[in-house]
Amino acid sequence: MADAFLFVGLPYLALVVCIAGSIWKLRHAGFAATSRSSQFLESRQLLWGSAPWHIGILVILLGHLVALFLPGVWSSLMTLPGVLLAVETIGIACSLLAIAGMTMLIVRRLTSARVQAVTTVVDLVVVALLLAQVVLGLLTAISFRYGAAWSTGTVVPYFWSLFTLRPDMTYVADFPTLFKLHIVGAWLILLALPFTRLIHLLSVPFQYLFRAPQLVIWNTARRRQQAVTATVQAESRRDFLKGAAGVTAATGLLSVGVLEKGFNYFKGPRPDLEAESALLGKKLQRLQQTAEERSLELERQRSAMILVARYAELQETKGRYFIDYVMAPGLAFKGRDGVPIVLSAKCTHLGCTVGSEVDAQGRVLCPCHVSYFSVTTGEPHAGAPAKLPLPVLGWALVDAAGKVVLSRKPGGGVEGNSEPALLAQCSLYITKPGGAA
Amino acid sequence: MLALHHQTRRCGVNFREKVLNTESYLAERFPVEKLNYASMVEKKEVPVHRLSWAYYLGGLALFFFMIQMVTGLLLLFYYQPTVSDAHASVEFITEHVPGGALVRNLHAWCSSAMIAAVMVHLLTAFAMKAFGKPREVTWVTGVLLLGITFGLGFTGYLLPWHQIAVNATKIGLQSIEEVGNYLPGQLSTLPTLLKEIIQGEATVGQATLSRFFALHVIILPLSIVMLLGLHLFSVQIHGMSQGIDEAPKRTEKFFPTFFLKDLTVWGVAFMVLYVISVCVPFESLYSYPLFEPFNPKGSTPDGIKPEWYFYFVYYPLEILPFWVILLGSMIGGAVLLFTPWIFKNTSRRTLRVLAAAAAVYLVVMTLFGEKIYHLFKG
Numbered sequence: 068m069a070d071a072f073l074f075v076g077l078p079y080l081a082l083v084v085c086i087a088g089s090i091w092k093l094r095h096a097g098f099a100a101t102s103r104s105s106q107f108l109e110s111r112q113l114l115w116g117s118a119p120w121h122i123g124i125l126v127i128l129l130g131h132l133v134a135l136f137l138p139g140v141w142s143s144l145m146t147l148p149g150v151l152l153a154v155e156t157i158g159i160a161c162s163l164l165a166i167a168g169m170t171m172l173i174v175r176r177l178t179s180a181r182v183q184a185v186t187t188v189v190d191l192v193v194v195a196l197l198l199a200q201v202v203l204g205l206l207t208a209i210s211f212r213y214g215a216a217w218s219t220g221t222v223v224p225y226f227w228s229l230f231t232l233r234p235d236m237t238y239v240a241d242f243p244t245l246f247k248l249h250i251v252g253a254w255l256i257l258l259a260l261p262f263t264r265l266i267h268l269l270s271v272p273f274q275y276l277f278r279a280p281q282l283v284i285w286n287t288a289r290r291r292q293q294a295v296t297a298t299v300q301a302e303s304r305r306d307f308l309k310g311a312a313g314v315t316a317a318t319g320l321l322s323v324g325v326l327e328k329g330f331n332y333f334k335g336p337r338p339d340l341e342a343e344s345a346l347l348g349k350k351l352q353r354l355q356q357t358a359e360e361r362s363l364e365l366e367r368q369r370s371a372m373i374l375v376a377r378y379a380e381l382q383e384t385k386g387r388y389f390i391d392y393v394m395a396p397g398l399a400f401k402g403r404d405g406v407p408i409v410l411s412a413k414c415t416h417l418g419c420t421v422g423s424e425v426d427a428q429g430r431v432l433c434p435c436h437v438s439y440f441s442v443t444t445g446e447p448h449a450g451a452p453a454k455l456p457l458p459v460l461g462w463a464l465v466d467a468a469g470k471v472v473l474s475r476k477p478g479g480g481v482e483g484n485s486e487p488a489l490l491a492q493c494s495l496y497i498t499k500p501g502g503a504a
Numbered sequence: 505m506l507a508l509h510h511q512t513r514r515c516g517v518n519f520r521e522k523v524l525n526t527e528s529y530l531a532e533r534f535p536v537e538k539l540n541y542a543s544m545v546e547k548k549e550v551p552v553h554r555l556s557w558a559y560y561l562g563g564l565a566l567f568f569f570m571i572q573m574v575t576g577l578l579l580l581f582y583y584q585p586t587v588s589d590a591h592a593s594v595e596f597i598t599e600h601v602p603g604g605a606l607v608r609n610l611h612a613w614c615s616s617a618m619i620a621a622v623m624v625h626l627l628t629a630f631a632m633k634a635f636g637k638p639r640e641v642t643w644v645t646g647v648l649l650l651g652i653t654f655g656l657g658f659t660g661y662l663l664p665w666h667q668i669a670v671n672a673t674k675i676g677l678q679s680i681e682e683v684g685n686y687l688p689g690q691l692s693t694l695p696t697l698l699k700e701i702i703q704g705e706a707t708v709g710q711a712t713l714s715r716f717f718a719l720h721v722i723i724l725p726l727s728i729v730m731l732l733g734l735h736l737f738s739v740q741i742h743g744m745s746q747g748i749d750e751a752p753k754r755t756e757k758f759f760p761t762f763f764l765k766d767l768t769v770w771g772v773a774f775m776v777l778y779v780i781s782v783c784v785p786f787e788s789l790y791s792y793p794l795f796e797p798f799n800p801k802g803s804t805p806d807g808i809k810p811e812w813y814f815y816f817v818y819y820p821l822e823i824l825p826f827w828v829i830l831l832g833s834m835i836g837g838a839v840l841l842f843t844p845w846i847f848k849n850t851s852r853r854t855l856r857v858l859a860a861a862a863a864v865y866l867v868v869m870t871l872f873g874e875k876i877y878h879l880f881k882g
Contacts, residue, residue: 331602332578338600346600350592353797357588360800388801394707396801412803417678418707419671419804434806435675436822437881452822 088261102264120168819873
């Protein structure tokens with residue numbers, strides 16, 4: 068019966084009173100809905116009490132809230148032993164910090180005459196309640212270790228059963244008394260929140276971070292001067308802090324970006340099997356092309372004749388590319404009379420490769436600077452950027468038996484038999500300049 | 505005997521005078537007594553007037569050079585300078601390496617930005633007479649740096665080994681050979697020899713790629729760093745030039761005021777460059793066949809041309825006879841190099857007009873060069 072009241076009745080009472088009371092308080096009390104400041108009366112002890120208390124309790128409260136509202140995230144984090152240990156250590160350290168701070172605050176309230184003058188009974192009840200609550204929590208944490216892990220399967224479902232209006236006490240019934248007291252303490256604090264200085268939880272002055280500093284001054288000339296100096300200092304400190312924060316944030320973002328990009332860049336791609344084989348295939352193909360070029364080069368150094376094409380493959384309107392003895396491109400055509408025409412295809416202007424399509428006037432075009440070369444003579448058209456004709460290369464038509472049927476040396480005329488039936492059996496070779504063909 | 509003695513003494517005096525003159529000349533160009541914190545940082549001031557924006561251009565070029573170094577080093581991790589692998593490795597960087605496309609794009613866009621910054625820097629320095637005594641060293645090193653920067657652009661263009669790269673390089677190198685037509689007798693073969701030395705073999709091939717790679721990655725950057733050291737040293741020790749004829753009414757501290765503004769300009773420039781590099785692949789300005797791997801056996805594709813920053817000499821080269829360009833560029837180079845002595849007594853007003861004319865020429869040739877070419881050639 069007592070359990071039913073403490074773990075179902077009290078919570079709902081506390082929640083309803085807390086919500087309704089806070090709304091009422093904030094609407095009616097306005098700026099008074101906060102804790103009464105005593106900083107003017109005593110500031111030294113306050114610093115050493117208030118700062119540790121608030122730092123410690125905020126960290127602990129944050130941990131509780133995360134565990135309560137994100138149980139999935141929290142419990143998956145707690146499965147990592149390192150994280151669990153770190154959370155336990157931080158929690159215990161922070162509760163010690165909070166206890167120390169709160170002790171200092173209580174001592175201050177009890178010993179300083181000035182503070183006593185503004186202290187009410189309710190204030191004392193609240194600080195006692197808070198101290199007791201933190202001590203109970205610390206004791207629970209030490210007596211039943213790893214509460215961060217076990218609470219997600221026990222306390223969190225209890226809280227959610229309350230929030231979802233299906234109160235379930237089975238989780239809490241078997242808790243040790245120490246922990247039950249800690250839970251009851253939490254409801255009591257919630258209950259007291261609207262009517263005590265705890266209301267300042269809901270009126271955290273976040274806007275202080277963004278407004279200009281306000282200095283309380285005494286209205287004498289000296290004090291005014293001091294205040295002006297102090298304002299100037301405070302303003303410049305604020306500007307510096309703002310700038311430093313901006314630069315730090317920007318640097319942080321930049322380094323995160325650069326690190327992420329840099330890391331992935333050096334790590335390189337991890338292509339899947341298909342992409343990898345495509346890449347390898349391409350590389351191999353390029354290597355083969357290079358090897359082919361190298362072997363062409365070697366062939367040109369060693370042999371006196373190089374095969375261009377079979378005679379039957381030559382055309383009048385479209386040239387056939389090959390590589391000549393200086394490793395420059397060449398073009399082979401069939402002339403109107405059936406005799407092959409073999410020209411260098413390296414433009415005599417700036418060395419581009421001349422196109423292979425013969426136009427209606429019997430010319431090929433160098434696309435780089437628009438020079439038309441006559442196929443029959445190799446001469447460029449009048450006014451072309453190229454001034455010299457495409458050189459005529461030496462060639463030979465060789466029949467299946469390896470006998471030269473028809474040939475031409477550079478600068479010389481065509482020699483041999485040009486009977487079409489005979490030529491059709493032949494293959495076209497270029498002959499080494501200066502060599503015996 | 506006495507006469508001889510007298511003569512040697514006179515000679516000695518002359519010699520000593522010459523040494524003293526040289527000393528004072530050098531002392532004026534390198535005032536080492538200013539080599540301290542107070543005069544180089546604390547007291548250094550930048551004039552504020554309507555041409556003040558030009559003071560940012562040198563720093564901007566330096567910033568672009570730093571980006572080039574970083575992105576270039578990154579590219580080195582994946583690039584392979586061989587005829588068979590170069591194109592494939594560049595493709596690998598662009599298509600597969602995480603962030604590779606960005607790095608390569610940054611490198612490509614930033615090279616253009618660097619050259620543009622350097623060119624405008626030269627024009628404004630000329631217009632502001634920033635080469636006046638004692639800043640001759642700054643000017644001459646600057647002109648040499650410009651040359652090296654163009655060299656970096658030319659050598660870097662070949663490295664991807666695609667059609668436009670190799671063919672444009674071929675054309676560029678071939679124009680060296682053209683010079684031979686204007687040389688008498690035996691000398692006429694020299695340019696061909698020179699071309700083959702640069703190329704490393706009879707045609708543009710593996711040897712050329714290796715040489716250009718070494719030039720682009722080691723030799724030219726090292727030369728830039730060394731010359732840049734001298735350039736920046738003389739800028740820093742002499743302070744900013746006045747820039748206008750009348751004494752500037754206002755100045756601002758170099759440190760921190762101007763320095764912070766400089767950093768702001770760098771930040772904005774980087775952002776613009778970054779956004780462009782993310783959004784616009786620089787290849788998108790050309791048609792694809794130009795970016796196929798170089799094929800030595802096929803015909804040269806249409807539309808081979810150098811990078812935009814060579815247009816100002818490329819299109820005139822297409823239109824006018826070769827000797828005009830040769831003569832023009834030789835005179836132009838000499839004038840640039842000896843500007844501090846040629847324009848010693850020219851007023852800033854005249855210099856501004858000259859610089860504006862040069863700027864108009866550069867802009868017109870770069871933007872409308874192709875149209876002008878078609879106008880002349882039909």
